[in-house]
Amino acid sequence: MQQRPHRALEIRDITRSFDGKRVVDRVSLSIAPGQVTCLLGPSGCGKSTTLRMIAGVEMQDSGTIHVDGQLVCDTVFRVPPERRSIGLMFQDFALFPHLSVGENVAFGLKGGGAERKARAHRLLDRVGLAHFIDEFPHQLSGGEQQRVALARALAPSPQIMLMDEPFSGLDNRLRDGIRDETLDLLKEEGAGVLLVTHEPEEAMRMADEIALMRAGRIVQRGAPYTIYNAPADRDAMAFFSDINIVRATARGALADTPFGPFLAPGVADGTEVEIVFRPQHVGIDFDRGGSGPLPTERAGTPARGIVERARFMGSESLIEFRMDHDGQMLRATVPNVFLPEKGRPLWLTVRRDRCFIFPTDGDNPSRTVS
Numbered sequence: 551m552q553q554r555p556h557r558a559l560e561i562r563d564i565t566r567s568f569d570g571k572r573v574v575d576r577v578s579l580s581i582a583p584g585q586v587t588c589l590l591g592p593s594g595c596g597k598s599t600t601l602r603m604i605a606g607v608e609m610q611d612s613g614t615i616h617v618d619g620q621l622v623c624d625t626v627f628r629v630p631p632e633r634r635s636i637g638l639m640f641q642d643f644a645l646f647p648h649l650s651v652g653e654n655v656a657f658g659l660k661g662g663g664a665e666r667k668a669r670a671h672r673l674l675d676r677v678g679l680a681h682f683i684d685e686f687p688h689q690l691s692g693g694e695q696q697r698v699a700l701a702r703a704l705a706p707s708p709q710i711m712l713m714d715e716p717f718s719g720l721d722n723r724l725r726d727g728i729r730d731e732t733l734d735l736l737k738e739e740g741a742g743v744l745l746v747t748h749e750p751e752e753a754m755r756m757a758d759e760i761a762l763m764r765a766g767r768i769v770q771r772g773a774p775y776t777i778y779n780a781p782a783d784r785d786a787m788a789f790f791s792d793i794n795i796v797r798a799t800a801r802g803a804l805a806d807t808p809f810g811p812f813l814a815p816g817v818a819d820g821t822e823v824e825i826v827f828r829p830q831h832v833g834i835d836f837d838r839g840g841s842g843p844l845p846t847e848r849a850g851t852p853a854r855g856i857v858e859r860a861r862f863m864g865s866e867s868l869i870e871f872r873m874d875h876d877g878q879m880l881r882a883t884v885p886n887v888f889l890p891e892k893g894r895p896l897w898l899t900v901r902r903d904r905c906f907i908f909p910t911d912g913d914n915p916s917r918t919v920s
């Protein structure tokens with residue numbers, strides 16, 4: 551791995567409004583060298599605007615941006631984009647059509663011709679395209695052009711790489727391989743990476759840390775495992791998978807449901823809460839003449855539902871139930887094939903350690919188990 555001084559990106563409280571509407575609202579982030587952070591969120595939440603401010607092509611209304619501890623931008627001082635030691639890679643990356651592949655990669659490099667060519671060759675070799683060095687971009691496939699764009703962005707050894715949906719133009723078969731290869735190269739080069747995506751799977755695959763963004767704000771930051779398993783609120787949970795919601799009212803720090811009581815610590819009496827769980831944490835058991843399995847500590851109390859539909863999804867089956875107690879629909883997934891007929895009564899339990907309680911308005915979540 552290349553030796554480099556300790557460098558990092560740090561943005562503090564950056565804000566940007568368009569036509570009086572705040573699209574980026576006091577966003578703070580820091581990225582260590584060699585770390586990949588994914589800015590993940592739905593379309594229009596302000597991800598690209600954040601990236602554009604860091605790149606220097608958009609000015610923030612307030613807040614500061616530091617690269618390697620050096621201020622590159624506040625509301626009065628501004629280092630121009632090309633002097634920020636930031637590499638850019640966007641979905642509609644454009645290689646210069648009139649330059650060869652080698653010239654494209656060497657484009658932003660300083661130094662003598664031989665030195666620049668050697669660096670371009672090394673990076674092209676690293677992405678498996680050294681043999682294309684004298685070809686022109688139109689002679690390459692989309693995936694190959696993407697790899698050239700990566701080599702070009704990394705050629706000047708930027709401290710920070712900003713990537714905006716860089717893989718969304720590629721077909722699925724190519725995408726996984728190029729993602730892995732890109733990640734390896736980024737780690738090797740040691741740049742801090744901020745990658746924008748609206749796809750949770752991409753973020754889970756690429757990120758050391760995910761920053762989940764919604765309506766201009768970062769709502770949660772953490773390792774993929776943490777974000778998935780300890781979501782900040784219901785929408786954060788729903789962003790990663792299908793969810794089931796059972797509603798209840800808190801009384802005496804408990805929320806009573808057909809699946810048994812759930813702890814609701816610190817929730818005032820009378821507060822409407824939602825018990826939220828993923829379909830893969832629903833257990834299914836058979837009906838024994840109108841009764842189900844006995845309650846257990848782990849699975850709580852079973853509740854009966856009637857199969858509404860069942861579908862085979864490939865690696866799992868998805869079964870939808872209409873619940874006896876209130877007619878609500880709940881979903882369960884089970885590995886492999888299980889396709890019970892419509893109308894069949896079955897008993898459902900939920901993994902209590904995988905349930906979350908959130909106040910119904912979605913703010914101020916309180917998490918609970920058992």
Ligand SMILES: Nc1ncnc2c1ncn2[C@@H]1O[C@H](COP(=O)(O)OP(=O)(O)OP(=O)(O)O)[C@@H](O)[C@H]1O
Pocket residue numbers: 568569573591592593594595596597598599600748
């Ligand atoms: N130059 C601009 N003038 C006015 N509004 C803008 C401008 N740039 C962005 N916006 C608005 O700011 C909001 C955030 O846009 P942004 O592109 O940052 O979102 P995003 O999360 O990157 O979305 P996507 O994933 O669809 O690219 C959107 O409502 C967008 O219409």
